[in-house]
Amino acid sequence: MSRIGVITGLAAEAAFFSGSVKPESFRVRVTGARAERAEALANDLLSEGCRALASFGVAGGLTADLGTGDLLLPDTVITTEGIRWPVNPEWRASLAASLPAGLECRGGAVAGSNKLISTIEEKQDFQTATGAAAVDMESQAVARIAARNAVPFIVVRAVADPADAALPPWLADCVSSEGKPRIGRALAALGRHPRSVPILFGAARQNRRALATLGRVAPLLGPSLELLG
Numbered sequence: 001m002s003r004i005g006v007i008t009g010l011a012a013e014a015a016f017f018s019g020s021v022k023p024e025s026f027r028v029r030v031t032g033a034r035a036e037r038a039e040a041l042a043n044d045l046l047s048e049g050c051r052a053l054a055s056f057g058v059a060g061g062l063t064a065d066l067g068t069g070d071l072l073l074p075d076t077v078i079t080t081e082g083i084r085w086p087v088n089p090e091w092r093a094s095l096a097a098s099l100p101a102g103l104e105c106r107g108g109a110v111a112g113s114n115k116l117i118s119t120i121e122e123k124q125d126f127q128t129a130t131g132a133a134a135v136d137m138e139s140q141a142v143a144r145i146a147a148r149n150a151v152p153f154i155v156v157r158a159v160a161d162p163a164d165a166a167l168p169p170w171l172a173d174c175v176s177s178e179g180k181p182r183i184g185r186a187l188a189a190l191g192r193h194p195r196s197v198p199i200l201f202g203a204a205r206q207n208r209r210a211l212a213t214l215g216r217v218a219p220l221l222g223p224s225l226e227l228l229g
Helices: 011-017 035-047 089-098 120-130 139-149 183-192 194-226
Strands: 004-008 026-030 052-061 076-078 084-086 109-112 134-136 153-159
Touching: 004 011, 004 035, 004 194, 011 026, 011 052, 011 194, 026 035, 035 052, 035 139, 052 139, 052 194, 076 139, 084 139, 089 153, 089 194, 109 120, 109 139, 120 134, 134 153, 139 153, 153 194, 183 194
Parallel strands: 004 026, 004 052, 052 153, 076 109, 109 134
Antiparallel strands: 052 134, 076 084
């Protein structure tokens, strides 16, 4: 089986590939929610022998029909420059066909951003500009590197914050380079912005639901590629 290189933003997303999933089938790199690191890490994965790439993690919803925990298997990635990169259609179809009963997926496009899209107004503007269903900070880098090296890639995303939910704009600064929460920094930010407390607790619940969805898909990522021969 071809080893798959997986790019995630958070350590909690990467953890799915060190448990029940065969760890020898994957190499995983975590960006720490830093979009600028994703391209270099994807390059590293290919240099280490990976023959396929996956962008795996949570995303922000941009359309009203997507709710927390919904699964996205986008067919297209839109970069910040407006370039559209199609995922590998056979791998995507194979993974979609492998999903367990009761777990449905959506297609469409995911747009890349170099920063956290936090407010409802930002999401509306971003959706209008791109036409995408969701936004994340890793998929565009994976798409670029996969296209440059002619290797298959796929995007697996679960919606955390939907289109009508805001996030604290300082939230990205509370993630370490290893993709783990910086509790002290988050507490300090909450001290400066006490009205953000309920928003942060809501975001944590949304993230847990999205991670639960991802946990159901991670074991299928390798076998779905294997089926293609």
